[in-house]
Amino acid sequence: MKFFQTEINIILASQSKVRKEMLEKNNIKCKVIKSNFDEEPIKDSLIKDGASPEIISKNLAEIKAIKVSRQNHDFVVLGADSVIDLDNKIISKPQNRNEALQILKKLNGKKHSLISSVTLAKNGSMIWNYTDKATLTMKKMSDDQLKEYLSKISDDALYAYNVYQIEGEGRALFSSIEGDENTIMGLPVMKIKEYLNNLKC
Numbered sequence: 001m002k003f004f005q006t007e008i009n010i011i012l013a014s015q016s017k018v019r020k021e022m023l024e025k026n027n028i029k030c031k032v033i034k035s036n037f038d039e040e041p042i043k044d045s046l047i048k049d050g051a052s053p054e055i056i057s058k059n060l061a062e063i064k065a066i067k068v069s070r071q072n073h074d075f076v077v078l079g080a081d082s083v084i085d086l087d088n089k090i091i092s093k094p095q096n097r098n099e100a101l102q103i104l105k106k107l108n109g110k111k112h113s114l115i116s117s118v119t120l121a122k123n124g125s126m127i128w129n130y131t132d133k134a135t136l137t138m139k140k141m142s143d144d145q146l147k148e149y150l151s152k153i154s155d156d157a158l159y160a161y162n163v164y165q166i167e168g169e170g171r172a173l174f175s176s177i178e179g180d181e182n183t184i185m186g187l188p189v190m191k192i193k194e195y196l197n198n199l200k201c
Helices: 019-025 041-048 053-069 096-105 145-150 153-158 169-174 189-200
Strands: 009-013 030-032 076-086 089-091 110-122 124-137 174-178
Touching: 009 019, 019 030, 019 153, 019 189, 041 053, 053 089, 053 124, 076 096, 076 189, 089 096, 096 145, 110 153, 110 189, 124 169, 124 189, 145 169, 169 174
Parallel strands: 009 030, 009 076
Antiparallel strands: 076 089, 076 110, 110 124, 124 174
Protein backbone atom coordinates (compact mmCIF):
# COMPACT_ATOMS: atom_id res chain seq x y z
CA MET A 1 0.00 0.00 0.00
CA LYS A 2 1.47 3.36 -1.03
CA PHE A 3 -0.87 5.89 0.54
CA PHE A 4 1.99 7.96 1.92
CA GLN A 5 3.69 8.44 -1.42
CA THR A 6 0.94 10.70 -2.73
CA GLU A 7 0.37 14.34 -1.88
CA ILE A 8 -2.96 13.48 -0.25
CA ASN A 9 -2.54 10.71 2.28
CA ILE A 10 -6.14 10.35 3.45
CA ILE A 11 -9.58 11.81 3.02
CA LEU A 12 -11.14 13.25 6.15
CA ALA A 13 -14.90 12.67 6.09
CA SER A 14 -15.56 15.61 8.38
CA GLN A 15 -15.94 19.37 8.12
CA SER A 16 -14.16 19.80 11.46
CA LYS A 17 -11.34 22.32 11.13
CA VAL A 18 -10.02 21.10 14.47
CA ARG A 19 -9.59 17.51 13.28
CA LYS A 20 -7.93 18.64 10.06
CA GLU A 21 -5.47 20.78 11.99
CA MET A 22 -4.70 17.90 14.36
CA LEU A 23 -3.89 15.58 11.47
CA GLU A 24 -1.70 18.13 9.73
CA LYS A 25 0.20 18.92 12.93
CA ASN A 26 1.07 15.23 13.01
CA ASN A 27 2.31 15.24 9.40
CA ILE A 28 -0.77 13.45 8.06
CA LYS A 29 -1.86 15.27 4.93
CA CYS A 30 -5.53 15.08 4.07
CA LYS A 31 -8.24 16.55 1.98
CA VAL A 32 -11.76 17.07 3.30
CA ILE A 33 -14.89 15.55 1.79
CA LYS A 34 -17.99 15.96 3.94
CA SER A 35 -20.09 12.87 4.50
CA ASN A 36 -23.26 14.97 4.15
CA PHE A 37 -25.72 12.80 5.98
CA ASP A 38 -28.17 13.62 8.74
CA GLU A 39 -26.87 11.75 11.75
CA GLU A 40 -29.69 12.73 14.13
CA PRO A 41 -32.21 10.07 12.93
CA ILE A 42 -29.53 7.38 13.23
CA LYS A 43 -28.51 8.63 16.65
CA ASP A 44 -32.15 8.71 17.80
CA SER A 45 -32.73 5.16 16.50
CA LEU A 46 -29.66 3.85 18.31
CA ILE A 47 -30.72 5.56 21.53
CA LYS A 48 -34.19 3.99 21.26
CA ASP A 49 -32.52 0.60 20.81
CA GLY A 50 -30.59 1.14 24.02
CA ALA A 51 -27.15 1.53 22.42
CA SER A 52 -24.41 2.84 24.68
CA PRO A 53 -22.72 6.19 23.95
CA GLU A 54 -19.60 4.24 22.87
CA ILE A 55 -21.58 2.23 20.31
CA ILE A 56 -23.34 5.34 19.02
CA SER A 57 -20.04 7.18 18.56
CA LYS A 58 -18.45 4.16 16.87
CA ASN A 59 -21.40 3.62 14.50
CA LEU A 60 -21.55 7.25 13.42
CA ALA A 61 -17.80 7.35 12.72
CA GLU A 62 -18.11 4.16 10.67
CA ILE A 63 -21.07 5.41 8.63
CA LYS A 64 -19.25 8.65 7.77
CA ALA A 65 -16.10 6.84 6.66
CA ILE A 66 -17.85 4.18 4.58
CA LYS A 67 -20.21 6.64 2.89
CA VAL A 68 -17.32 8.75 1.57
CA SER A 69 -15.17 5.69 0.87
CA ARG A 70 -17.76 4.22 -1.48
CA GLN A 71 -17.40 7.29 -3.68
CA ASN A 72 -13.61 7.53 -3.46
CA HIS A 73 -12.07 4.16 -4.18
CA ASP A 74 -8.37 3.56 -3.56
CA PHE A 75 -8.23 6.24 -0.88
CA VAL A 76 -8.11 5.69 2.85
CA VAL A 77 -11.03 7.61 4.38
CA LEU A 78 -11.17 8.71 8.01
CA GLY A 79 -14.52 9.14 9.74
CA ALA A 80 -14.76 10.45 13.30
CA ASP A 81 -17.38 11.18 15.91
CA SER A 82 -17.33 12.46 19.48
CA VAL A 83 -20.03 12.47 22.13
CA ILE A 84 -20.37 13.64 25.71
CA ASP A 85 -21.62 10.87 28.01
CA LEU A 86 -23.30 12.07 31.21
CA ASP A 87 -24.73 9.22 33.29
CA ASN A 88 -24.88 7.02 30.17
CA LYS A 89 -26.88 9.63 28.24
CA ILE A 90 -25.58 11.54 25.24
CA ILE A 91 -25.31 15.31 25.28
CA SER A 92 -25.23 16.70 21.75
CA LYS A 93 -23.39 19.80 20.60
CA PRO A 94 -25.22 23.08 21.22
CA GLN A 95 -26.99 24.86 18.38
CA ASN A 96 -26.91 28.24 20.11
CA ARG A 97 -25.50 29.93 23.20
CA ASN A 98 -28.57 29.28 25.34
CA GLU A 99 -28.22 25.55 24.65
CA ALA A 100 -24.53 25.80 25.53
CA LEU A 101 -25.41 27.34 28.89
CA GLN A 102 -27.95 24.60 29.59
CA ILE A 103 -25.34 21.93 28.79
CA LEU A 104 -22.84 23.53 31.15
CA LYS A 105 -25.50 23.57 33.87
CA LYS A 106 -26.06 19.82 33.36
CA LEU A 107 -22.32 19.13 33.60
CA ASN A 108 -21.80 21.56 36.50
CA GLY A 109 -20.07 19.88 39.43
CA LYS A 110 -20.31 16.43 37.84
CA LYS A 111 -18.09 13.82 36.26
CA HIS A 112 -18.68 12.92 32.62
CA SER A 113 -16.93 11.17 29.75
CA LEU A 114 -15.87 12.45 26.35
CA ILE A 115 -15.88 9.59 23.85
CA SER A 116 -14.15 9.86 20.48
CA SER A 117 -14.33 7.18 17.79
CA VAL A 118 -12.47 6.91 14.50
CA THR A 119 -12.91 4.58 11.54
CA LEU A 120 -10.66 4.08 8.54
CA ALA A 121 -12.31 2.71 5.41
CA LYS A 122 -11.13 1.75 1.95
CA ASN A 123 -13.19 0.75 -1.09
CA GLY A 124 -16.38 1.01 0.92
CA SER A 125 -15.32 -1.27 3.79
CA MET A 126 -13.98 -0.58 7.26
CA ILE A 127 -10.32 -1.53 7.67
CA TRP A 128 -9.74 -0.24 11.21
CA ASN A 129 -11.55 1.47 14.06
CA TYR A 130 -10.71 2.76 17.50
CA THR A 131 -12.69 4.29 20.35
CA ASP A 132 -11.19 6.12 23.30
CA LYS A 133 -12.69 7.75 26.36
CA ALA A 134 -11.52 10.54 28.66
CA THR A 135 -13.08 11.41 32.01
CA LEU A 136 -13.58 15.00 33.12
CA THR A 137 -14.86 16.38 36.40
CA MET A 138 -16.29 19.88 36.21
CA LYS A 139 -15.95 22.34 39.06
CA LYS A 140 -19.09 23.54 40.82
CA MET A 141 -19.72 26.99 39.38
CA SER A 142 -22.39 29.65 39.67
CA ASP A 143 -24.62 30.63 36.75
CA ASP A 144 -22.77 33.95 36.54
CA GLN A 145 -19.42 32.14 36.29
CA LEU A 146 -20.76 29.92 33.51
CA LYS A 147 -22.08 32.94 31.62
CA GLU A 148 -18.76 34.73 32.07
CA TYR A 149 -16.95 31.69 30.65
CA LEU A 150 -19.23 31.60 27.61
CA SER A 151 -18.68 35.30 27.00
CA LYS A 152 -14.97 34.58 26.46
CA ILE A 153 -15.57 31.85 23.86
CA SER A 154 -15.91 32.61 20.16
CA ASP A 155 -18.73 31.03 18.18
CA ASP A 156 -16.24 28.98 16.16
CA ALA A 157 -14.67 27.50 19.28
CA LEU A 158 -18.01 26.94 20.98
CA TYR A 159 -19.54 24.93 18.15
CA ALA A 160 -16.35 23.16 17.09
CA TYR A 161 -15.38 21.85 20.51
CA ASN A 162 -18.85 21.32 21.98
CA VAL A 163 -18.96 23.54 25.07
CA TYR A 164 -15.32 23.50 26.08
CA GLN A 165 -12.00 23.99 24.35
CA ILE A 166 -9.68 21.97 26.55
CA GLU A 167 -6.44 23.59 25.35
CA GLY A 168 -7.90 27.06 25.87
CA GLU A 169 -10.38 28.69 28.26
CA GLY A 170 -12.18 25.38 28.80
CA ARG A 171 -9.44 23.90 30.97
CA ALA A 172 -10.43 26.26 33.80
CA LEU A 173 -13.83 24.55 34.02
CA PHE A 174 -12.42 21.31 35.38
CA SER A 175 -11.02 20.09 38.66
CA SER A 176 -9.88 16.80 37.11
CA ILE A 177 -9.03 15.60 33.59
CA GLU A 178 -8.13 11.96 33.01
CA GLY A 179 -7.21 10.70 29.56
CA ASP A 180 -5.77 11.74 26.24
CA GLU A 181 -6.35 15.41 25.47
CA ASN A 182 -6.39 14.59 21.75
CA THR A 183 -9.41 12.38 22.45
CA ILE A 184 -11.09 15.28 24.24
CA MET A 185 -10.41 17.47 21.20
CA GLY A 186 -12.15 14.89 19.01
CA LEU A 187 -9.41 12.73 17.51
CA PRO A 188 -7.13 10.13 19.16
CA VAL A 189 -4.52 11.11 16.62
CA MET A 190 -1.57 9.12 17.98
CA LYS A 191 -3.44 5.84 17.48
CA ILE A 192 -4.34 6.90 13.94
CA LYS A 193 -0.72 7.81 13.22
CA GLU A 194 0.45 4.48 14.62
CA TYR A 195 -1.92 2.55 12.36
CA LEU A 196 -1.11 4.58 9.25
CA ASN A 197 2.60 4.15 9.87
CA ASN A 198 2.07 0.40 9.88
CA LEU A 199 0.42 0.69 6.43
CA LYS A 200 3.69 2.09 5.10
CA CYS A 201 5.55 -1.11 5.93
